[in-house]
C-alpha cells in the first residue's frame with residue numbers, strides 16, 4: 282500500500298520547537314507537507330522568548346529536503362500564526378494545537394496569574410488559532426484540527442488543577458468544533474499523549490522518559506490529520522507505541538420516581554444509589570442527542586404511566602413450540618401418560634400448550650418492569666425476599682401456540698400484611714393484532730417489607746375460594762423430581778432461591794424451594810386430566826394461593842371437588858401433609874362428561890391399563906372408591922343424567938351405555954336406580970355386589986382384580 286502523504290498540504294504546529302511539536306513537524310515535512318513551525322521559544326513555565334527553538338527545527342526540516350517556515354508568535358495571537366501560513370504558502374490544511382506551559386501548584390496555592398496563564402496558552406491559544414483557521418478550512422472543504430489534552434485533564438493529577446481544567450476544557454472545545462465542522466469535511470480530534478518532552482523531563486522517571494519518545498506518538502497524530510481518516514470528535518490516547526480511544530460511558534441508571542407528577546426525594550436517590558452508579562452494564566454515549574434521548578424515553582414512560590393512572594410497562598414475550606414443550610416437561614408432563622404426549626410433541630395431531638404456560642408472559646412482564654422494585658415506597662429488597670403468594674390466570678381470547686404476546690403490567694395495590702408486603706400486579710397480554718387474550722394477576726409476598734403503614738385489606742385481589750365441606754371427589758398423586766426446579770427454571774424464572782443452596786439459606790429456607798408456578802403447573806395439569814380429559818382448550822381460568830413451600834422431590838396430591846364447571850382443589854405434600862396450594866379452583870368451559878368412557882374407548886388401551894388407571898384412582902382415595910366402573914364414572918363426571926346402566930367391556934377396553942350389542946367377555950353392570958343410590962352413598966357397594974345388584978361377569982382373572990377393590994370375598 283502507498284505511503285500516506287501530505288504533499289501540497291500546509292501544516293501548522295504550535296509549540297513545535299521541541300518535544301512532541303518538533304516530532305510532528307519533522308514527520309509531516311518528511312511526508313511532503315509545508316510546515317509552519319511555531320514556537321515562542323519560552324521556558325516551560327511560559328517565561329521568556331527566543332527564536333532559537335523554531336529556527337532549529339526549520340533548519341532540520343530544510344536539511345532533510347523539506348519545506349518549513351518559523352513563526353515566533355504566542356498562540357494567544359493565533360490569527361498571526363495562521364497568517365504566517367497563508368502569507369508563506371497561500372493556504373492552511375492542518376492545525377496542530379500543541380503549545381503548552383505548566384504552572385504546577387497545589388490547588389490551594391494557585392494564584393490568578395497561574396490560572397490565567399495556563400488557560401491563556403492551552404485553552405485560549407487553541408481557541409484563537411482554531412478560530413482563525415476554521416473559516417479557511419470550511420471554505421476549502423477540508424481541514425484537520427488536533428487539540429492536545431492530557432491524562433491530568435481526564436483523570437486529574439495532584440498539583441495540576443489549572444492545567445487539568447484547561448486540558449479537559451480542550452476536550453469540550455474539540456467536541457463542539459467537530460460537530461460544527463463535520464459537514465465541511467473539517468474534523469477535530471483530541472490527542473492525549475504521554476510523552477517525554479520539555480514539560481515532563483524532570484517529572485517522569487528516567488526509564489519511562491526514554492520509552493516515551495514523541496516519535497512514537499507523532500504517527501498517530503499524522504494519521505488523524507490525513508485526508509483518508511474519517512475520525513472526528515474523538516479522544517485518542519497514545520504513548521510508548523500504543524494508541525486507544527477514550528469515550529464517555531454511562532450506567533443504565535435508575536428512575537427516581539414512578540409518575541411524572543411525583544417529586545424526587547433525597548431518600549429515593551439514596552435507595553437507588555447502587556443502581557445509579559452500577560457500571561457493570563454501561564452504554565456508550567456518542568452524542569448529546571443520545572445522552573438526552575434516553576432521558577426523553579424515561580420521561581415518556583413516566584408520562585404514559587401517569588395517563589394510565591399507575592405504572593404500566595409493555596413487555597414482549599416471544600415463544601415457540603419448544604418453549605411450550607420445555608415448560609410442559611418442567612411441570613411434570615410425561616410421555617409415560619399417553620394423554621400427555623400432545624403437550625410434548627409438536628408434530629402431534631392435537632399438539633397443545635398447557636394453559637398455565639401463559640403465566641410466563643406475565644412473569645416476564647413483572648420481572649422486566651421495575652413495578653415490583655418500586656412498589657413499596659422507600660423500600661428496597663432482594664429477589665430472595667420475594668415469594669409468589671397468589672396467582673390468577675384467565676383466558677380471554679384465542680391463545681397462540683407460538684409467536685408473540687405483549688404484556689402490560691400494573692401495580693394495582695400494595696397491602697401491608699405485617700410479616701410482609703403483598704404487591705398485587707395485574708398483567709394484561711395482547712396478541713399480535715393487539716387483542717386482549719389473557720389476564721394474569723400476581724400477588725407477590727415480599728418477606729420483611731411489611732409494617733410500612735399501608736392498608737391490610739384491599740379490594741383488587743381476585744378472591745380465593747373455600748373448598749367444599751366434603752371429602753374430595755377425586756384425588757391424584759404425582760411425585761416431583763429432585764431436579765424439578767432445575768428443569769422448571771429453564772422456562773424463565775432464574776431466581777436463585779430455587780437452585781442455589783446458599784441463596785436459599787439467605788432467604789431462610791433449609792434448601793432451595795420449588796417455584797410456585799411449577800406447583801401450579803403440576804396441579805392444574807392434574808385437574809385437567811381428571812375433569813377435562815387433558816384438553817387444554819377447556820381451560821378458562823384458575824386461581825391459587827401458595828400457602829407453604831414445596832421442596833423438589835416431594836410428592837403432590839391434588840384433591841379435587843367438582844361444582845358444576847368449577848373444580849375446587851387443594852395441593853398437599855404427601856410427605857408432610859402440608860397444604861401448599863389452597864383456596865384454589867379451575868374454571869372449565871365444560872366438564873368432559875365421559876372421561877373414563879373416552880379412556881376406555883381408546884383402541885390401543887389394554888384392559889390391564891384400564892385396571893391400573895382405576896386402581897390408581899382408588900388408591901388415591903379409597904373412601905371414594907365405593908364402586909368401580911359406573912360409580913367411578915359418576916364420580917368423574919358428577920353428571921347424574923349420565924348415570925345410566927353402564928357396561929364395561931374390560932377386555933376390549935370399551936364402555937357401553939346400556940347393553941352392549943355383543944356380549945363382552947367381562948362386564949360390570951349396575952342399574953340406573955342402584956347406580957344413583959350408590960352414587961348418593963345410600964347403597965353400600967359391597968351390599969350391592971352381594972345382592973347381585975352390581976354384577977361382574979366374564980373373564981374371571983380380570984374380575985378377580987376387581988374383587989379387592991370392592992372389599993368383598995364374594996365368589997365370582
Ligand SMILES: CCCCCCC[C@@H](O)CC(=O)SCCNC(=O)CCNC(=O)[C@H](O)C(C)(C)COP(=O)(O)OP(=O)(O)OC[C@H]1O[C@@H](n2cnc3c(N)ncnc32)[C@H](O)[C@@H]1OP(=O)(O)O
Pocket residue numbers: 640643644645647667668669670671698700701703723724725726737738774776778794795796797798826827828829830831
Ligand atoms: C408471575 C410473576 C411471578 C413472580 C414470581 C416471584 C419469584 C418466584 O421465583 C418466587 C417463588 O416462586 S416462591 C415459591 C412459591 N411460594 C411459596 O412457597 C410461598 C408459600 N407461602 C408461604 O410461605 C406463606 O404463605 C407466606 C410466607 C407467604 C406468608 O406466611 P406468613 O408470613 O406466616 O403469613 P400469615 O401469618 O399466614 O398471614 C399474614 C397475612 O398475609 C396473608 N397471606 C399469607 N399468605 C399469603 C400468600 N401466599 N399470598 C398472599 N397473602 C398471603 C394472610 O392472608 C394474612 O393477611 P390477613 O390477615 O389480612 O388475611
